[in-house]
Every structure is written in C-alpha cells, then in structure tokens.
Amino acid sequence: MADKIENQEIKINFKAKGSKSTPYNVCFVIQNNRLFANCDCKAGRFRQLCKHKIDIIAGDESRLFNCDEKEKLNHLKNVFLKYPDLKRLTSRAIRLKGAIQQEEYIVEVAIRRKLTNQLKEGVTIYRKNI
Numbered sequence: 001m002a003d004k005i006e007n008q009e010i011k012i013n014f015k016a017k018g019s020k021s022t023p024y025n026v027c028f029v030i031q032n033n034r035l036f037a038n039c040d041c042k043a044g045r046f047r048q049l050c051k052h053k054i055d056i057i058a059g060d061e062s063r064l065f066n067c068d069e070k071e072k073l074n075h076l077k078n079v080f081l082k083y084p085d086l087k088r089l090t091s092r093a094i095r096l097k098g099a100i101q102q103e104e105y106i107v108e109v110a111i112r113r114k115l116t117n118q119l120k121e122g123v124t125i126y127r128k129n130i
C-alpha cells in the first residue's frame with residue numbers, strides 16, 4: 001500500500017470479527033480522491049454505519065479476525081493521519097466508540113449521523129499542505 005493515495009484507485013480489505021464464526025469483509029475504496037467504506041454484514045449491506053466499519057476506522061485491533069492484519073491496520077491509521085478529513089473521520093469513530101461505551105446517547109446519535117453522511121458522500125483525501 002503506497003502512502004500517496006491521491007489520484008489512485010485503491011481497495012483495502014479487512015476481515016472483521018462479528019457475532020458469527022465467519023468474518024465480515026470491510027472494504028475501503030478510494031476513488032476520485034474520495035474514500036468509501038463498505039461492509040458485507042446485514043447493516044452494511046443497507047449502507048449503514050456498522051460497528052465493523054466504526055472499529056476498523058477507529059483502529060481497534062480487537063475487531064480484526066486475523067492477527068496478521070494488524071500491520072495493515074496500523075498502516076491504514078498512519079495514512080489516515082496524513083489527510084485532514086480522514087483524520088477527522090478517525091477521531092469521530094473513536095469518539096463514537098466512547099459515546100457508545102459511556103451511553104451518551106445524544107452524542108452517539110449526532111456523531112453517528114455525521115459519520116454516516118460523510119461515508120455516504122465519500123471522504124475527501126486531499127492533503128492539506130500541497
């Protein structure tokens with residue numbers, strides 16, 4: 001995976017742990033300088049923001065089905081840090097996980113809505129300082 005992802009078409013796949021014994025496929029697609037996230041779980045197939053997408057975006061290793069994808073996840077994290085909109089996406093996913101855990105329902109709904117809209121439209125991946 002190259003660090004420079006602008007103007008490239010890229011697919012990054014992860015196997016995510018779910019409630020069943022078979023993993024779900026979470027796929028990040030970069031197209032026309034926009035990032036989209038897909039998941040083949042029930043919610044994901046309806047284009048909803050599922051916990052698999054949230055956890056992978058947040059960089060949560062415990063969601064990974066295969067330990068050997070940890071490195072890939074770290075790399076994704078580092079790439080996300082370089083692009084302001086992707087960085088924001090990551091902080092929102094982390095904040096959302098915190099809100100779910102602490103049962104801050106109103107915060108949870110607000111962030112969930114933002115993240116869902118962001119991912120539906122695709123997240124821009126322009127680097128700030130070029």
Ligand SMILES: [Zn+2]
Pocket residue numbers: 024039040041042043044050051052053
């Ligand atoms: Zn899912």
